Amino acid sequence: GNSVTQMEGPVTLSEEAFLTINCTYTATGYPSLFWYVQYPGEGLQLLLKATKADDKGSNKGFEATYRKETTSFHLEKGSVQVSDSAVYFCALIHTDKLIFGTGTRLQVFP
């Protein structure tokens, strides 16, 4: 079946550190892949997406590359800020419904 696996959190970093949040997927075919972010007290916001293999999605300094060979879509940011503290969800689309990973909480300290 279709599923998404994310690294367990929380991820705790100091400001300006490099961030990687791992995401791998299992899917039939090559679905579009997404990263959503949930800031405290808010809903899910689309952070970035990629629709086909080798596509790179980017937004607000975050990047993720759709890797067909490794079935991965890892989220990276070169220098995190305190304001990036949130829960990050990796997801794929299958028959018009999103299938999410468990979410990874990121905590950034000054």
Added chain:
Amino acid sequence: EPEVTQTPSHQVTQMGQEVILRCVPISNHLYFYWYRQILGQKVEFLVSFYNNEISEKSEIFDDQFSVERPDGSNFTLKIRSTKLEDSAMYFCASRQGAPGETQYFGPGTRLLVL
């Protein structure tokens, strides 16, 4: 920027009571969804809705659940007789047109069943 809104933000109810969760999707969107997230667990798909009909529903979406678009703006989720295990955050989402387009989420309603 247009956004999906949901009311109420929090609801507490007694087991066995009916609840209606309300959503106002983005105005030119045609496809509507409900997802839920039980505390500490994954966000799970419940149902999708298009052209006044359910397009797809999950195993979770049993006879206790129903959805409706009562007018041109609202999209509701009704739980007829709530159970303790219905306690969760419920998210509404909408998208505009072509399959695979981004789904935009509301802020969620936190439902607590006592």
